[in-house]
Amino acid sequence: MRGTKLVCEENGEHAPPAPGVPQRKLSRRRILAASSGLVLAAALGTAIVRSRGYAIAPDRKLLTLSPWQFVVVEHAARRIASSDRPGDASVPTADDLDVAGFVDAWLANMSDHIRRDLGRFLAYLEHLAPVAVGFASRFTRLGPDDQDAVLASIESSRHDLLRSGFEGLKSLVFAGYYRDPRAWSLLGYDGPLVGRPPAGWR
Amino acid sequence: MSGAFVAGRTFDRDLVLDVDAVVVGTGAGGSVALRSLARAGLNVVALEEGPHSKPADFDQREDHMFPRLFQDAGARTTEDLAIRVLQGRGVGGSTVHNTNLCKRTPAAILDLWARKYGVSGATVGDLAASFEAIERDLSVSEIAAPLRNANNEILRRGCEALGWRGAPLSHNRSGCQGSGFCELGCAYDAKQNALKVVLPQAVGSGATVYSDVRATRIVHDGTRVSGVRAIALDEHGQLCARVAITAPVVVLAASAVGSAALARASGVPDPHAQLGRGLRLHPGAVVAGRFEERVEGWRGVPQSYECTEHLSHEEGSDRRTWIVTAFAHPVGAASTLPGFGASHMAAMRSYPHLAVLTAMVHDETSGEVVVDGDGRPGLRYAMNEGDRAQLASGLVACARLLFAAGAREVTIPAIPAQRFTRPSDLDGVDVSARSPVLRPHSVSITSVHPMGTMRLGDDAHTSVVRSTGEHHQLRGLFVADGSLFPTSIGVPPQLSIYAFALHLAPNMVERARRG
Numbered sequence: 001m002r003g004t005k006l007v008c009e010e011n012g013e014h015a016p017p018a019p020g021v022p023q024r025k026l027s028r029r030r031i032l033a034a035s036s037g038l039v040l041a042a043a044l045g046t047a048i049v050r051s052r053g054y055a056i057a058p059d060r061k062l063l064t065l066s067p068w069q070f071v072v073v074e075h076a077a078r079r080i081a082s083s084d085r086p087g088d089a090s091v092p093t094a095d096d097l098d099v100a101g102f103v104d105a106w107l108a109n110m111s112d113h114i115r116r117d118l119g120r121f122l123a124y125l126e127h128l129a130p131v132a133v134g135f136a137s138r139f140t141r142l143g144p145d146d147q148d149a150v151l152a153s154i155e156s157s158r159h160d161l162l163r164s165g166f167e168g169l170k171s172l173v174f175a176g177y178y179r180d181p182r183a184w185s186l187l188g189y190d191g192p193l194v195g196r197p198p199a200g201w202r
Numbered sequence: 203m204s205g206a207f208v209a210g211r212t213f214d215r216d217l218v219l220d221v222d223a224v225v226v227g228t229g230a231g232g233s234v235a236l237r238s239l240a241r242a243g244l245n246v247v248a249l250e251e252g253p254h255s256k257p258a259d260f261d262q263r264e265d266h267m268f269p270r271l272f273q274d275a276g277a278r279t280t281e282d283l284a285i286r287v288l289q290g291r292g293v294g295g296s297t298v299h300n301t302n303l304c305k306r307t308p309a310a311i312l313d314l315w316a317r318k319y320g321v322s323g324a325t326v327g328d329l330a331a332s333f334e335a336i337e338r339d340l341s342v343s344e345i346a347a348p349l350r351n352a353n354n355e356i357l358r359r360g361c362e363a364l365g366w367r368g369a370p371l372s373h374n375r376s377g378c379q380g381s382g383f384c385e386l387g388c389a390y391d392a393k394q395n396a397l398k399v400v401l402p403q404a405v406g407s408g409a410t411v412y413s414d415v416r417a418t419r420i421v422h423d424g425t426r427v428s429g430v431r432a433i434a435l436d437e438h439g440q441l442c443a444r445v446a447i448t449a450p451v452v453v454l455a456a457s458a459v460g461s462a463a464l465a466r467a468s469g470v471p472d473p474h475a476q477l478g479r480g481l482r483l484h485p486g487a488v489v490a491g492r493f494e495e496r497v498e499g500w501r502g503v504p505q506s507y508e509c510t511e512h513l514s515h516e517e518g519s520d521r522r523t524w525i526v527t528a529f530a531h532p533v534g535a536a537s538t539l540p541g542f543g544a545s546h547m548a549a550m551r552s553y554p555h556l557a558v559l560t561a562m563v564h565d566e567t568s569g570e571v572v573v574d575g576d577g578r579p580g581l582r583y584a585m586n587e588g589d590r591a592q593l594a595s596g597l598v599a600c601a602r603l604l605f606a607a608g609a610r611e612v613t614i615p616a617i618p619a620q621r622f623t624r625p626s627d628l629d630g631v632d633v634s635a636r637s638p639v640l641r642p643h644s645v646s647i648t649s650v651h652p653m654g655t656m657r658l659g660d661d662a663h664t665s666v667v668r669s670t671g672e673h674h675q676l677r678g679l680f681v682a683d684g685s686l687f688p689t690s691i692g693v694p695p696q697l698s699i700y701a702f703a704l705h706l707a708p709n710m711v712e713r714a715r716r717g
Binding site: 079080081082083084086091102106109110111113114148151155156160161163164165167168170171174175177178179183184186187188189191192193194 | 260261262263264265268269274275277279282283284381383389496500531532533535536537541542543544545546547548550551553554574578617618642643644646
């Protein structure tokens with residue numbers, strides 16, 4: 001294997017490889033990452049086959065997500081940002097704040113490979129993660145409690161990449177939720193101070 | 203003679219320039235290099251990938267400022283997704299969003315570089331004049347006690363209660379309003395940084411700063427540089443013009459990630475496989491304490507006090523953790539707190555009562571910056587055992603400080619979440635490198651200080667640039683950013699980057715004059 005060599009996972013300074021040859025590592029971490037990559041690739045393949053049947057509002061113009069990805073984000077956002085006080089109308093929902101719409105627009109700021117990774121993760125969440133928990137259904141067709149169970153299983157997965165994927169999705173959802181002044185009031189956060197005289201907030 | 207700030211997004215035709223020197227990047231290092239070259243009477247330009255912001259652009263909203271001020275809107279990570287790497291973009295670079303902490307490169311670090319890494323002419327004495335000059339330029343001063351907010355007061359109280367070493371920090375602010383939005387750019391123009399101070403001085407001396415222009419290739423023949431190719435991007439990030447600059451001197455100052463990536467993508471000679479290697483990150487993670495009283499940590503100067511009880515810069519030290527405060531606005535806080543759904547929202551309701559500390563590791567792990575086929579950087583960095591143990595013990599130290607200051611509950615945001623209600627709960631926490639919880643991928647880790655991918659040194663076999671700052675193989679190629687550092691420096695790097703750029707600038711001037 002040209003340019004590939006076995007090295008210890010715990011790295012210190014790298015031993016110099018031959019000039020011009022990129023150094024590669026074949027470690028437990030890399031093997032795990034490759035395995036997870038295969039799982040995600042399988043999920044992507046499944047998603048291509050099963051990306052129909054996802055309806056979005058006719059007036060919704062998507063910038064980065066495909067319709068099926070948008071629907072998965074909508075469902076995930078409802079659970080990730082679900083209220084601690086069900087029925088309390090003062091707590092905005094993820095739909096109220098159009099979190100999925102925000103995520104779609106926000107991703108335009110990111111590089112292609114980040115969008116590609118997120119797409120793979122969403123495919124895993126929709127098609128494979130429910131199966132791993134014992135559900136014979138897409139994520140978006142599960143009830144709220146079952147969706148929570150699927151999300152919790154990914155959050156605590158033994159696979160590093162899946163946990164990191166969940167944290168990435170969670171960050172996007174919370175960026176969409178807690179950017180909104182309607183969510184700030186839940187926290188006692190008074191938001192930007194520009195335009196206010198310092199005497200009013202010091 | 204006066205130069206100009208020019209927005210590349212307005213270009214409607216290609217640009218061709220022939221200058222004495224071109225600087226890639228306009229942060230701490232790039233701004234100083236540009237100013238020095240301009241003050242020497244040279245015809246010099248700088249290229250900056252991001253936009254040129256004015257104080258009025260900083261509206262203190264995370265959702266607006268992250269895409270404007272950070273690479274990938276703040277979503278850049280290491281390749282294994284374990285560490286989020288926050289890096290600036292835009293005129294002024296990371297000096298626009300940083301928290302203005304000013305510490306000189308520790309003497310022990312400079313000694314190590316001279317002794318072990320073959321760096322010459324960069325002792326404490328050699329650099330003193332550069333540090334003094336830049337501290338004057340940036341109005342560096344100790345952060346006065348009245349500016350210390352409740353979160354930092356909790357850190358001070360914790361240090362005092364435990365008898366741990368702590369001290370006020372110094373900063374480069376003047377006229378601070380204490381709004382607490384430093385990491386989103388200063389709407390009050392109180393930051394004495396590259397954007398406000400150094401770049402305008404450079405422009406006043408004749409330099410031209412092109413924003414929205416991304417360097418794509420260093421032009422060279424294998425022995426000397428002859429310029430830079432770049433693209434101008436419109437407001438949607440789409441190509442609107444091509445830029446070709448001919449220059450006998452090229453200064454890389456696009457960060458330890460951006461500079462190494464550009465050099466690699468350009469096929470800069472690397473006969474000893476050193477380019478891009480030696481990446482250090484200062485990885486850090488946070489701990490939150492819930493207090494009875496309202497802390498409102500989002501208000502006031504974000505970081506004004508430090509705990510150095512667990513930090514030594516001596517080689518081989520087993521105390522390599524620096525502790526400071528790390529409060530975030532709601533988006534950042536929500537992403538960091540553990541869990542999701544109802545329990546997460548319940549935890550967020552404690553937001554005004556939280557104090558947050560971070561343990562930053564003075565790291566020994568050596569990572570690498572690589573590039574893909576499009577020239578985009580990838581960061582390979584897997585924390586070694588020693589650094590993982592430092593991170594774990596640092597997090598526990600943060601928890602002890604919070605309890606000592608009166609926290610009712612302390613949470614280490616990990617998977618699963620680690621919650622403690624008594625200091626004695628911490629006694630059984632596994633802080634070894636094998637800790638199943640306090641490790642990458644379980645703890646959310648962030649880096650804001652990439653360093654060390656084009657290292658200084660006189661030996662071409664172990665470094666990328668000479669102690670003069672010039673590349674070993676390519677005449678006229680200089681480096682003036684954190685890439686230069688042979689190791690982690692264990693303190694916020696901005697002042698060191700400013701000072702090293704100033705220290706090395708005469709070599710750039712001399713080379714440019716020779717043509």
